[in-house]
Amino acid sequence: MSDKNAFYLRLQQQVSALIEGESDAIANMANISALLNLELEGINWVGFYILRGDTLVLGPFQGKPACIRIPVGRGVCGTAAAENATQLVADVHQFAGHIACDAASNSEVVIPVRHQGRVVAVLDIDSPLFSRFDANDAAGLEGIVAMLERGWSSIA
Template identity: 55%
Template structure:
């Protein structure tokens, strides 16, 4: 039903197609775990050069790992630590070309070299973050950021 190998066109066009697939996946489903699991799998298998894609949810104090694709991950991340904590506390997408140069980076997987983290905010409430890691330096560009922010928005909209 969902074929990620059929993405065509420019990178923005491919992200538009992927966002449409994401909308179809979450249509009529409000459970955040189910939607996070499906969206993590969709993105992980659709985009090249990723070694981790997943969600961290805010429990009121810190970020707690949710559904993901990739190697086992850090379970809890304080809001004042790492790229995920920065995205969550600042509520601004973090696109990091070299995670080793990011102050306070948390190395859950030593193979990760670049990272993109989109905050998930519903109204005024922090829901969590959508986190992508790559073994390549500077893997993520502005098109990736815009496309992944759109997919994160699909997730938040599905929460109702």
């Protein structure tokens, strides 16, 4: 097992302890973003955008103030929501339609959060480092998102 896999297994155990028995999605997203901010190195923003109609709206996060609304299909977050697929971007400046909420960000990973098969939110993590995230990061973060999905409650 690689060090990165062991790291994400440990993070998943921490997430499990944080969200066990809690059905409030906002509270769980807040704790998950805080934990990821503490544990992930080389990042400058981590948080959630919640799908409201055809727009992603800023949810719980850690980092500098961020874009409040992102249309589905625009930028990395909007593409993840539109395609219902993880987006792993080594250089955001090469991503057509990238929305620069923080000019210091150079790479990004976005994981869709699903409820009953439909995207309800996305987990967005930015880094000032190019190529900060790899397939192991994506898989580990998808595991964390899956834990959130299992305990998802509707958001009014």
